[in-house]
Amino acid sequence: MTISPAIFPPLIRAVQADIAANAEAVTELDQAIGDGDHVFNLQRGLQALAEQADAIAPLDWPAAWQKIGMTVMAAVGGASGSLYATLFIALHKHSRDSSVSGFAAAFAAAVEAVKQRGKADVGEKTMLDVWVPVALALQQDAEAGKSLDELLDHLCQVAAAGVEATRDMLATKGRASFLGERSLGHIDAGAKTAQLIVAAVARVLKTA
Amino acid sequence: MTISPAIFPPLIRAVQADIAANAEAVTELDQAIGDGDHVFNLQRGLQALAEQADAIAPLDWPAAWQKIGMTVMAAVGGASGSLYATLFIALHKHSRDSSVSGFAAAFAAAVEAVKQRGKADVGEKTMLDVWVPVALALQQDAEAGKSLDELLDHLCQVAAAGVEATRDMLATKGRASFLGERSLGHIDAGAKTAQLIVAAVARVLKTA
Amino acid sequence: MKKFIDDPNSLLDTSLQGFAKAHADILELNLEPHFVYRKQRKSGKVALISGGGSGHEPLHSGFVGFGMLDAACPGQVFTSPTPDQMMAAAEAVDGGAGVLFIVKNYAGDVMNFEMAGEMLALPNASVLVNDDISLPKSHSIGRRGVAGTTIVEKIVGAAAEAGADLASCKALGERVNQATASLGVALTSCTVPALGHPTFALAEDEMEYGVGIHGERGRETVKLAGASEIVAQLAEHIADELQIGTGQHALLHVNGFGATPLIELHSIYELAWQQFNRRGLNIQRSLVGNFTTSLDMAGCSLTLTLLDDEMLAYWDAPVNTAALRWGC
Amino acid sequence: MKKFIDDPNSLLDTSLQGFAKAHADILELNLEPHFVYRKQRKSGKVALISGGGSGHEPLHSGFVGFGMLDAACPGQVFTSPTPDQMMAAAEAVDGGAGVLFIVKNYAGDVMNFEMAGEMLALPNASVLVNDDISLPKSHSIGRRGVAGTTIVEKIVGAAAEAGADLASCKALGERVNQATASLGVALTSCTVPALGHPTFALAEDEMEYGVGIHGERGRETVKLAGASEIVAQLAEHIADELQIGTGQHALLHVNGFGATPLIELHSIYELAWQQFNRRGLNIQRSLVGNFTTSLDMAGCSLTLTLLDDEMLAYWDAPVNTAALRWGC
Numbered sequence A, B: 001m002t003i004s005p006a007i008f009p010p011l012i013r014a015v016q017a018d019i020a021a022n023a024e025a026v027t028e029l030d031q032a033i034g035d036g037d038h039v040f041n042l043q044r045g046l047q048a049l050a051e052q053a054d055a056i057a058p059l060d061w062p063a064a065w066q067k068i069g070m071t072v073m074a075a076v077g078g079a080s081g082s083l084y085a086t087l088f089i090a091l092h093k094h095s096r097d098s099s100v101s102g103f104a105a106a107f108a109a110a111v112e113a114v115k116q117r118g119k120a121d122v123g124e125k126t127m128l129d130v131w132v133p134v135a136l137a138l139q140q141d142a143e144a145g146k147s148l149d150e151l152l153d154h155l156c157q158v159a160a161a162g163v164e165a166t167r168d169m170l171a172t173k174g175r176a177s178f179l180g181e182r183s184l185g186h187i188d189a190g191a192k193t194a195q196l197i198v199a200a201v202a203r204v205l206k207t208a
Numbered sequence C, D: 001m002k003k004f005i006d007d008p009n010s011l012l013d014t015s016l017q018g019f020a021k022a023h024a025d026i027l028e029l030n031l032e033p034h035f036v037y038r039k040q041r042k043s044g045k046v047a048l049i050s051g052g053g054s055g056h057e058p059l060h061s062g063f064v065g066f067g068m069l070d071a072a073c074p075g076q077v078f079t080s081p082t083p084d085q086m087m088a089a090a091e092a093v094d095g096g097a098g099v100l101f102i103v104k105n106y107a108g109d110v111m112n113f114e115m116a117g118e119m120l121a122l123p124n125a126s127v128l129v130n131d132d133i134s135l136p137k138s139h140s141i142g143r144r145g146v147a148g149t150t151i152v153e154k155i156v157g158a159a160a161e162a163g164a165d166l167a168s169c170k171a172l173g174e175r176v177n178q179a180t181a182s183l184g185v186a187l188t189s190c191t192v193p194a195l196g197h198p199t200f201a202l203a204e205d206e207m208e209y210g211v212g213i214h215g216e217r218g219r220e221t222v223k224l225a226g227a228s229e230i231v232a233q234l235a236e237h238i239a240d241e242l243q244i245g246t247g248q249h250a251l252l253h254v255n256g257f258g259a260t261p262l263i264e265l266h267s268i269y270e271l272a273w274q275q276f277n278r279r280g281l282n283i284q285r286s287l288v289g290n291f292t293t294s295l296d297m298a299g300c301s302l303t304l305t306l307l308d309d310e311m312l313a314y315w316d317a318p319v320n321t322a323a324l325r326w327g328c
């Protein structure tokens, strides 16, 4: 099975559904150590993507990522908006072919771009605590030639571990950093939604 | 016994004490159908009078009322401030001698001045529901030659009845009038403090 | 009570001192008795004086300066000022052309200004503002003066600055007042510092319709509605009251009571503009913000003034006060 | 939640439309994407653009006009705007002398403006405002930009109006920012419309010390104190930070977060003036009011800017915006 941008309509719907189902929980997280708007920001972006989904489906990969990046850039705002826009625009730049290892390399480069945009890295209690280990696992599993199902299950585990790890981190990036010690004991909202995205994507790809 | 303005120091202290003891209750009344400042307004005036008490004591009646009127006028503010200032300035104008009947006549004229200042009369749920019947009873009792003690007891009864009567009145003057039917069932704060003043004055005069 | 105060009794004095320092270029403060007055005065000009309880800032002290008030007399919070304040202010700013008091129709204000007018040895007159249409015209003590006061003070202030005499200023003030209607709603009461807690309580789904500006209850407690519905109601009452007609010129003032954010007030302005525009009105001027406040009350009022050419020209005339400034 | 809204999702658009109508003489609104821009533009002038999440009004849209900003890009409530807004605004107001972005130091604002700057085909630079001293200078993402932004925008706006070039405007903005320190306290959180309830809760005897402007918790929760004590603490931290010395000239800005009445803000100004005066400072200019708000948060901040002659002259230069106006 080769995956094409035709996957985006069901994929966007799945992410939208999962984020909606967890909206209150995420808001509680973002309120505890942020400003409470993270879910609304993502939902605005997902809504915009849903409206573009049919236009994205027939595109090739670079064009699809480009359209997704520009849509997210114009719709989301906030810290997460610029970071996800950066991620997708970088995917557009680095996307080469439809192979898993090609995507893995592009994704690693894109996560690198996000690190640069946010001047952040793992261990700072952000979405990077999900995206960095996920990108790494993806590359390793692709190299190791794991089956798609195995790989997706693994990514889900890594993402879940990543989000859980943020609980005991001291926030040094994002709004939570203003709270100093008071950020301890709370999961990062942006890490949580990153994990929800990974899980939704895995579910869709497994049944594709 | 002739009463002179030397009575003012203990009299002001007594009124101050009684208003203070009932401050919360009066505030509750003024909050229910007014703006809640009535007790503070009176207390500001009483404080100013207390500071002037020794200067008032040696004066003759007209000068004493004048000083009291000007002090109240500058210290109280609000509806009750202008009404009490009007009352005392009118007492200054009408005060003639130290006789009970002389005072009764002056007081009746002063209450008349208050009615004109406020364009109000009995039955409108204001302090006039105390002061008008008190002035009338005072004149009648003075004419009838009642003893001071009897007269004072009577005034206290009349004042208490006056304040109680405001409960079922529809307010047509003062802030409470804005509430229409919603003013029903509440005693008027200004009537209550008028009654407290009558009671305190009576107590002081009976032991003078 | 959560407020920035040391002692409710010292709040007013400290605040007036800060206000006077922050605006020392245009005004001065007199502390005994309390009044704030214009630094640059003009002889031969009618002196405009207003005042009322404090807690409505910027009204009135924020309107003292060139082209508006000559002096403002602040009372204690929500308590009308005393006659000695108005008299001392009048003597300080008298320019030889008489004194015009601009008075909001509240028993305390009316009576205290009246006493001042009686005792003052200068020619004086007064304009009574009663723009709040939440009560019928026939109400036993008349309608209250609320946010329309700003409009009256600005327009009459410009006329006085331009040299209008006492009788003309009074007549103009009354004309503006006649042409003005206001109506307000409150989502919360407010906390008077001396009291320490809100004056009344409202449920999460309730609002007070037809409120004054002293944190008291309004004409009735109603269910909270969406902004469009609230504005439609307010606008309809105002339109009926002023019998507005197609092509008339108007000034639309959305006034916040203190705790309602500008983002909401501007949205209210848009909705109100739509309402009046739909009725053929030509909204020529606007004023949106917190001008006649009730301490920290959440809520707002709509004020509409039907403008004639003279009123419009005076509205546009230069003004230099703490709260309104243009043209200089 | 008690607010004047129909739907949290339409609030911003309705509000911007009302804002643009109420100030149609000085600005215009673009809806897709959102930006507000000056009506009268000048070619050859550096274009000043700011922006940030909404809910801080009048910042920034209230500062668009002659002598201040050329455009403002409002994001959703407390959410930074998106790069396409800044780019479209820049193209609309470009005068051929380059674009200066004035950015409050928040991750979202910084990154979105940075993306716009990278993609924009016009010469551009940016000034990062980070006046909030509640965090140490060494904080991992630097200090936040808060109420000092108004001062930066006014002074740089006047310089741009006077013809300063892009590099000078940037240098001046950075100099003002360096000379500015702010510190704020909150008595309540605020209610973000989309959220529907306050972002955090505080007990009756608690306040947040060292807060930003997004309704989040501050540096620490402390016991509520009297105004004098609070102001003394804020002033001491600011004095230490700026190492103020006798005879220095300064601008003192008391900023309300939205629900704190002017009577309190003026009293805070008096207390702060005393604090700085006691330290030998010469407070030459002042600004008291709600300028950088957090919706309906109760609280305030002190901002002090040490002024040199150039900064003072630019502060005094004419400005004509919705929220600041003088000299014209």
Ligand SMILES: Nc1ncnc2c1ncn2[C@@H]1O[C@H](COP(=O)(O)OP(=O)(O)O)[C@@H](O)[C@H]1O
Pocket: A030, A034, A035, A036, A037, A038, A039, A041, A042, A077, A078, A079, A080, A081, A083, A117, A118, A119, A120, A125, A126, A127, A128, A173, A174, A175, A188, A189, A190, A191, D078, D079, D080, D107, D108
């Ligand atoms: N510098 C950064 N690098 C990576 N992720 C970040 C950074 N800053 C913030 N984030 C992520 O963004 C999330 C917040 O996003 P959001 O609430 O949408 O924006 P904002 O913080 O502007 O309100 C945080 O929970 C965190 O995961």
Ligand SMILES: Nc1ncnc2c1ncn2[C@@H]1O[C@H](COP(=O)(O)OP(=O)(O)O)[C@@H](O)[C@H]1O
Pocket: B030, B034, B035, B036, B037, B038, B039, B041, B042, B077, B078, B079, B080, B081, B083, B117, B118, B119, B120, B125, B126, B127, B128, B173, B174, B175, B188, B189, B190, B191, C078, C079, C080, C107, C108, C109
């Ligand atoms: N026109 C009036 N005539 C007589 N008494 C009045 C009138 N208006 C108000 N009052 C009295 O004044 C009282 C309110 O006084 P106060 O609270 O001090 O002033 P304000 O109403 O200005 O806040 C009322 O309870 C009522 O008894």
Ligand SMILES: [Mg+2]
Pocket: A030, A034, A035, A036, A037, A038, A078
């Ligand atoms: Mg957030």
Ligand SMILES: [Mg+2]
Pocket: B030, B034, B035, B036, B037, B038, B078
């Ligand atoms: Mg009262």
Ligand SMILES: [Mg+2]
Pocket: B035, B037, B038, B078, B079, C053, C078, C079, C080, C108
């Ligand atoms: Mg009162």
Ligand SMILES: [Mg+2]
Pocket: A035, A037, A038, A078, A079, D053, D078, D079, D080, D108
């Ligand atoms: Mg945000």
